[in-house]
Amino acid sequence: MALLALEALEFTQIIIYFLLIYTAQFYYKYFTRINPLPGQIPLPLLGNLLGILFQANGEIAEWLKILNKKHGDVFETYVGNNRRVVFAKAEYVEKMMSPSTNSNYIIRSDDYPSFEELGIKGKGILLNNNIRTWKYNRKFLTQAILAPSFSIEVLHWTPILFNELNGYWKEIGENSPIDFSVWIHRFTTEIVFQMTIGLKVNSMAAYFNKVEPSKRKHIKPNIEIEDIENFADDVEKGFDNLMFALTYPTFIRHTIFKKRNQEMLSHKRDINETITTIIDHRRNEIEKTPVEEKLRHDMITSLITANTDRDINESKYMDEDHSKPIKNEEIGQILFEAFAGGIDTTANLLCYIIYYLCHYPDVLARLQKEIDSIFGLDQRIPTMEDLSKMHYTEAIFKECSRLINTVKYTSRVSSSSDVVAGYEWPANTTFIAYFEGIHFNSDHWKNPHEFNPDRFIGTDPQKNTFLMFGGGVRVCPGRKLALVEMKCLISLIYRNLDITLVDMNAPLKLKYTMVNTCTELPIRVKQRTKS
Numbered sequence: 367m368a369l370l371a372l373e374a375l376e377f378t379q380i381i382i383y384f385l386l387i388y389t390a391q392f393y394y395k396y397f398t399r400i401n402p403l404p405g406q407i408p409l410p411l412l413g414n415l416l417g418i419l420f421q422a423n424g425e426i427a428e429w430l431k432i433l434n435k436k437h438g439d440v441f442e443t444y445v446g447n448n449r450r451v452v453f454a455k456a457e458y459v460e461k462m463m464s465p466s467t468n469s470n471y472i473i474r475s476d477d478y479p480s481f482e483e484l485g486i487k488g489k490g491i492l493l494n495n496n497i498r499t500w501k502y503n504r505k506f507l508t509q510a511i512l513a514p515s516f517s518i519e520v521l522h523w524t525p526i527l528f529n530e531l532n533g534y535w536k537e538i539g540e541n542s543p544i545d546f547s548v549w550i551h552r553f554t555t556e557i558v559f560q561m562t563i564g565l566k567v568n569s570m571a572a573y574f575n576k577v578e579p580s581k582r583k584h585i586k587p588n589i590e591i592e593d594i595e596n597f598a599d600d601v602e603k604g605f606d607n608l609m610f611a612l613t614y615p616t617f618i619r620h621t622i623f624k625k626r627n628q629e630m631l632s633h634k635r636d637i638n639e640t641i642t643t644i645i646d647h648r649r650n651e652i653e654k655t656p657v658e659e660k661l662r663h664d665m666i667t668s669l670i671t672a673n674t675d676r677d678i679n680e681s682k683y684m685d686e687d688h689s690k691p692i693k694n695e696e697i698g699q700i701l702f703e704a705f706a707g708g709i710d711t712t713a714n715l716l717c718y719i720i721y722y723l724c725h726y727p728d729v730l731a732r733l734q735k736e737i738d739s740i741f742g743l744d745q746r747i748p749t750m751e752d753l754s755k756m757h758y759t760e761a762i763f764k765e766c767s768r769l770i771n772t773v774k775y776t777s778r779v780s781s782s783s784d785v786v787a788g789y790e791w792p793a794n795t796t797f798i799a800y801f802e803g804i805h806f807n808s809d810h811w812k813n814p815h816e817f818n819p820d821r822f823i824g825t826d827p828q829k830n831t832f833l834m835f836g837g838g839v840r841v842c843p844g845r846k847l848a849l850v851e852m853k854c855l856i857s858l859i860y861r862n863l864d865i866t867l868v869d870m871n872a873p874l875k876l877k878y879t880m881v882n883t884c885t886e887l888p889i890r891v892k893q894r895t896k897s
């Protein structure tokens with residue numbers, strides 16, 4: 367018995383010694399780190415997690431805002447034991463935002479252990495740090511969405527789906543509040559699915575049935591996947607999960623938040639299953655299509671047929687690693703990122719735009735004047751030429767993005783040592799370009815907190831002072847698609863509708879995950895009568 371107690375004591379002592387040595391080592395490394403910057407002193411393993419949880423409500427973006435206010439344009443923060451150097455000034459992010467393919471800043475982040483757990487390590491585009499596969503996958507996405515035919519398709523589908531949306535709004539009537547945030551996520555889901563897999567998923571119809579059960583519509587499913595119409599919710603949950611995975615160190619996720627971690631993994635498995643069914647469905651269709659018959663030209667077909675006998679891709683990207691057909695799991699991750707990028711970012715930005723237009727009637731009047739000058743009383747569908755004339759509309763989009771920031775920051779890891787912001791940094795340093803800080807920096811913007819779309823009229827912002835879509839080699843590949851879709855939709859909305867907020871005093875309700883999500887935006891919709 368005494369021997370056992372002695373052994374237990376020894377074991378406890380060993381653990382205590384180990385912790386003391388670990389902590390001493392951690393703080394030795396911390397206090398002798400290269401280029402010490404202001405920031406909160408980290409705890410071993412936890413980094414600044416306590417500050418993030420208790421001062422910033424668990425949101426890293428909010429934490430950066432607090433540090434930016436306290437320490438200025440250059441500071442540091444810790445995620446677990448890993449240091450992040452943060453910049454909130456255009457000059458400092460210049461190298462990170464270099465478009466050169468020889469850039470030292472191609473890698474977005476280090477590989478978190480959660481990437482392996484989620485099965486996304488080295489896959490897809492957004493968080494893929496394997497430069498070879500990232501390049502290949504990105505080329506596929508950009509080839510599909512930057513082709514002029516893709517924009518033409520967006521112009522074709524946006525009015526059709528707007529008419530469907532407005533049909534439901536007419537039935538709901540002008541006196542009942544409508545949650546624009548939910549409807550617009552449903553709308554962008556429908557557009558993205560149409561553009562990437564060529565299928566209607568009845569996202570808006572299903573929501574109409576939910577809010578107006580007495581007027582239920584019959585929904586004819588195009589693909590037998592349970593709950594596919596609610597995919598926008600999956601995307602939101604996916605971003606929330608990713609943020610959880612990026613915020614909490616592994617041992618915390620596996621202990622205190624074990625249940626939450628399991629939910630995250632189970633949600634990812636469900637999404638994978640849904641996307642695999644979508645891919646199998648299309649594979650089947652392709653197999654059944656006679657060889658002499660042309661295949662539909664959409665993103666999923668381009669991914670499935672790549673490097674096969676039925677390859678529909680005009681230009682072939684091949685290297686020693688990529689001469690074989692793309693595997694299902696890789697196709698799935700690329701598709702998911704196209705869905706996620708296309709659904710959430712655009713939908714949330716449209717919420718900010720509607721909110722600001724309701725609060726600034728003079729800006730709305732100028733937008734309406736621009737739209738009327740392009741379209742008059744003509745109800746024709748917008749063309750690319752029409753969209754190219756919508757300068758004031760685009761300025762509004764930019765000003766809303768500057769003030770609300772759909773994405774508040776991005777990161778890059780240096781591949782070799784470099785001088786940044788006047789300091790020499792070793793290779794493998796992680797830098798954060800804090801967009802929100804840059805967008806509010808009074809060195810770059812006059813009266814930065816004022817809503818003024820005119821600041822984007824007639825002059826281009828100084829280099830790297832406006833980073834709505836990020837920059838450099840990892841700039842958002844969906845930027846053109848997003849602008850075409852949003853201009854087309856806004857022109858349709860304000861040619862046909864008068865929109866008012868249910869509560870003019872309510873602030874915009876936002877929650878930051880990987881994107882700045884508008885959680886609710888109750889509006890009233892009145893059909894516009896033109897005289």
Ligand code: HEM
Nearest residue numbers: 491492707708711712772773776835836837840842844848
């Ligand atoms: C208003 C709409 C959008 C905004 C504000 C937005 C913003 C951004 C930002 C800030 C980044 C990070 C860039 C960087 O690190 O420098 C990004 C990356 C990305 N976006 Fe978008 N985005 C939008 C729409 C889209 C759409 C429609 C798609 C897809 C169809 C998309 C797909 C992606 C992908 C795949 C990446 C990762 C690129 C890479 O790592 O190489 N985004 N986006």
